[in-house]
Amino acid sequence: MSMLEVNNLKKVYVTHFGSNKVKALDNVTFNVDEGEFVAVMGESGSGKTTLLNILASLDKPTSGEVRLEGKNIAMLSESEISAFRRQNLGFVFQDFNLLDTFSIRDNIYLPLVLSGKKLDYMQKKLEPLAKMLGINDILDKFPYEVSGGQKQRAAVARAVITDPKLILADEPTGALDSRSADELLRLFNKINNQGQTILMVTHSTKAACSAKRVMFIKDGRVFHQIYRGENTYEEMYQKISQILTLLATGGDRDE
Ligand SMILES: Nc1ncnc2c1ncn2[C@@H]1O[C@H](COP(=O)(O)OP(=O)(O)OP(=O)(O)O)[C@@H](O)[C@H]1O
Numbered sequence: 001m002s003m004l005e006v007n008n009l010k011k012v013y014v015t016h017f018g019s020n021k022v023k024a025l026d027n028v029t030f031n032v033d034e035g036e037f038v039a040v041m042g043e044s045g046s047g048k049t050t051l052l053n054i055l056a057s058l059d060k061p062t063s064g065e066v067r068l069e070g071k072n073i074a075m076l077s078e079s080e081i082s083a084f085r086r087q088n089l090g091f092v093f094q095d096f097n098l099l100d101t102f103s104i105r106d107n108i109y110l111p112l113v114l115s116g117k118k119l120d121y122m123q124k125k126l127e128p129l130a131k132m133l134g135i136n137d138i139l140d141k142f143p144y145e146v147s148g149g150q151k152q153r154a155a156v157a158r159a160v161i162t163d164p165k166l167i168l169a170d171e172p173t174g175a176l177d178s179r180s181a182d183e184l185l186r187l188f189n190k191i192n193n194q195g196q197t198i199l200m201v202t203h204s205t206k207a208a209c210s211a212k213r214v215m216f217i218k219d220g221r222v223f224h225q226i227y228r229g230e231n232t233y234e235e236m237y238q239k240i241s242q243i244l245t246l247l248a249t250g251g252d253r254d255e
Contacts, residue, residue, distance in 0.1 A: 001070060002031035003197055004055070004166060009064035011050050011220075024050040025061070026220035032166075032199060037192040039208035040201045041240070042217035043247050048201045049170070051217065055199065056089060056168050057081050068165060086115055090159030090167040094174035096151040098143040098158075104150075105139040108157045115162070122161075129157050133187060149180025156187055160196060167191075169200040173207045185210040205244065209236045216243050223247065 011025040024047045032038055042048050053059040055066060057073050066073050068088055076084055091097070098107045105126070112122045130136045133153045138146050146154070152172065159167055172188075173181035181204070189210055192198055200211065208214045209228075214236075216223040226239050245251075 003034040004032040005067040010062045012062045037198045037212045039211035039214045046217045047220040088165045090164035092169040092172045094171035096155045104154045167198045
């Protein structure tokens with residue numbers, strides 16, 4: 001059984017009092033195994049955010065199902081959803097989503113506080129994590145006192161401190177300079193090598209190169225997938241660029 005199973009997922013947005021329908025996802029089917037690191041790419045408007053929102057249980061599909069470890073998340077009631085999200089998912093966003101009135105340490109503790117964990121438990125969880133992420137020195141600072149790269153590392157700590165089954169990342173390198181972006185990708189590789197499953201939406205070819213699989217979405221459908229396998233970084237970069245060119249020029253993969 002895969003960790004994440006997405007079956008025939010459809011999402012139709014109905015706008016203008018029902019007169020206008022946008023098919024954002026059109027029969028998306030894919031699986032993610034435990035320990036995978038998957039990048040999702042596609043043109044603007046192809047349906048990536050819609051997919052991520054449904055996986056995050058922030059939105060419901062029009063039809064189809066999403067199973068996390070066999071459990072269909074579309075069937076969860078409103079009251080079950082936030083606990084489910086807290087217990088199973090970790091989020092890393094482009095804009096970090098840290099609270100400015102909390103120290104970095106308290107931001108990282110937040111999901112554990114919400115699950116009712118004790119302080120000594122939180123301290124024990126944070127210690128190795130802060131070391132691995134290189135954020136020991138900034139734990140008592142506030143988000144506005146640290147760099148973008150440091151904020152993003154704190155956001156990664158907050159995402160992984162609950163030992164989530166799956167990390168969902170939305171353009172995690174989008175707001176970072178290239179050095180901080182490289183650092184973040186190295187960290188993602190590190191936590192992935194330790195067994196953490198990651199699904200990351202990105203526009204960055206470089207970011208996608210660090211994933212083990214790249215899935216391309218076009219017009220709400222899975223268009224193509226590339227596995228890193230034995231490919232070198234350069235080969236991977238080239239293959240991704242080719243598919244992105246194909247998507248931009250409206251070409252068909254099988255032509
Ligand atoms: N709330 C909404 N109501 C109506 N249409 C929407 C809504 N959200 C997204 N759409 C439409 O659904 C389609 C997919 O949008 P989505 O935001 O998922 O694309 P995306 O691939 O994430 O784009 P980007 O890379 O620009 O963020 C687009 O045509 C978009 O205009």
